[in-house]
Amino acid sequence: MTKKGFSTTNLHSDRKDNPEHGVLHKAIHPSVAYGYEDSRHLAEVFQGKRPGYNYGRQLNPTVTALQNRITAMEDGIASIAFATGMGAIASTMLSLLRQGDHIVSSAFLFGNTNSLFGTFQNLGIEVTFADATEVCNVEQAIQSNTRLVFVETIANPVTQIADLEAIGELCQSKKLIYCVDNTMTSPHLFLPKTVGASLVINSLTKYIGGHGNALGGIVTDSGLYDWSQFNNINDTCKNDKPALWGITQIKKKGLRDMGASLGPEAAHHLAVGSETLPMRMHQACANAQVLAEFCAQADQVKQVYYPGLKSHPQHRRAQQLFKNFGAIFSIDLIAGVDCFEFLNAMETIVASSNLGDTRTLAIPVAHTIYHEMGAERRTSMGIADSMIRFSVGIEDIDDLLADFQRAVSL
Numbered sequence: 006m007t008k009k010g011f012s013t014t015n016l017h018s019d020r021k022d023n024p025e026h027g028v029l030h031k032a033i034h035p036s037v038a039y040g041y042e043d044s045r046h047l048a049e050v051f052q053g054k055r056p057g058y059n060y061g062r063q064l065n066p067t068v069t070a071l072q073n074r075i076t077a078m079e080d081g082i083a084s085i086a087f088a089t090g091m092g093a094i095a096s097t098m099l100s101l102l103r104q105g106d107h108i109v110s111s112a113f114l115f116g117n118t119n120s121l122f123g124t125f126q127n128l129g130i131e132v133t134f135a136d137a138t139e140v141c142n143v144e145q146a147i148q149s150n151t152r153l154v155f156v157e158t159i160a161n162p163v164t165q166i167a168d169l170e171a172i173g174e175l176c177q178s179k180k181l182i183y184c185v186d187n188t189m190t191s192p193h194l195f196l197p198k199t200v201g202a203s204l205v206i207n208s209l210t211k212y213i214g215g216h217g218n219a220l221g222g223i224v225t226d227s228g229l230y231d232w233s234q235f236n237n238i239n240d241t242c243k244n245d246k247p248a249l250w251g252i253t254q255i256k257k258k259g260l261r262d263m264g265a266s267l268g269p270e271a272a273h274h275l276a277v278g279s280e281t282l283p284m285r286m287h288q289a290c291a292n293a294q295v296l297a298e299f300c301a302q303a304d305q306v307k308q309v310y311y312p313g314l315k316s317h318p319q320h321r322r323a324q325q326l327f328k329n330f331g332a333i334f335s336i337d338l339i340a341g342v343d344c345f346e347f348l349n350a351m352e353t354i355v356a357s358s359n360l361g362d363t364r365t366l367a368i369p370v371a372h373t374i375y376h377e378m379g380a381e382r383r384t385s386m387g388i389a390d391s392m393i394r395f396s397v398g399i400e401d402i403d404d405l406l407a408d409f410q411r412a413v414s415l
């Protein structure tokens with residue numbers, strides 16, 4: 006069959022997967038357990054000799070349907086879904102890494118990922134944080150025991166864009182796993198596989214689900230990494246061809262043993278949400294561009310961080326790699342303008358910590374999500390006390406602009 010476009014493929018994927026009664030949405034299957042007429046078949050499923058379901062922690066048909074959608078979106082070979090994005094990151098890394106291993110991570114990270122990597126250091130997995138906007142910093146951080154490089158596409162809240170292509174080439178030449186968190190761009194704006202990513206992480210909670218009504222996370226294997234050259238694969242994960250060894254280990258260690266499994270109801274919400282991803286992204290990015298440009302000329306705003314502005318240090322990189330500039334931007338206010346007052350002047354925009362919602366959400370980051378990490382690390386990440394992050398939604402632009410007009414005329 007001819008390869009169809011992004012939306013067409015996603016909209017019709019459940020229907021193509023041998024559905025019961027011809028349903029267009031994969032059903033929500035709440036069953037935890039699966040029964041077999043022939044007990045030998047149960048044994049064969051356990052031994053991986055027969056496809057089938059054994060227990061809901063490892064596998065569920067509704068979740069499988071969602072995994073297939075994301076695998077197609079990311080042009081990968083297989084995906085494993087988890088209860089949250091953090092569940093996906095933690096389970097993936099802990100499945101693949103061992104004590105004494107070293108990873109290089111972008112210094113510009115989602116706050117909870119940053120905190121998680123601190124936990125890894127307590128467990129004997131070394132982490133070096135590097136400014137990933139320049140590949141040379143990543144290269145300098147590599148050691149003989151380095152196994153993996155972790156970056157985000159557009160970092161939050163300052164919107165730095167990693168040197169994605171060059172880091173991909175570096176990882177390939179050093180045979181390192183290249184793990185890219187694609188949450189901020191989503192597979193609609195960017196396919197990490199095109200820059201050599203081995204593993205792609207998406208928090209489904211954000212743009213893919215898109216409505217702030219379900220949590221989920223997923224890791225997709227791009228098929229580019231040769232797992233036969235990776236020392237940490239257990240023999241029990243080598244039944245299939247080497248391309249599947251990594252995802253098999255993530256499934257057995259990360260999903261089965263650690264247990265952060267995605268529930269079928271959430272998987273259904275996320276799958277339905279994903280159907281409008283391109284349209285939502287289009288509107289949200291267009292709104293973000295208008296608002297960022299408004300802020301760039303406002304006297305109360307000291308600095309705007311948005312890849313769609315020509316002044317952004319990686320504007321050209323974003324233009325080359327991404328279909329659009331994303332829907333997150335941040336601002337620093339000038340001295341004397343209070344970030345809480347600025348936000349409280351807004352009527353439509355909601356003070357809230359989520360992002361990737363259909364609604365526009367805003368948060369004073371230094372006082373909330375980055376409060377715990379302390380002033381010193383905040384400064385090193387370029388996070389000022391007056392910084393506000395906006396996750397732009399799909400509202401009518403005039404209403405969003407009116408909020409900003411109210412805030413700057415305080």
Ligand SMILES: *Cc1c(COP(=O)(O)O)cnc(C)c1O
Pocket residue numbers: 089090091092115118157161186188189208209210211220221222
């Ligand atoms: C939100 C987010 C996560 C974590 O996702 P949850 O679903 O909230 O656990 C990971 N990475 C990035 C870049 C995120 O924005």
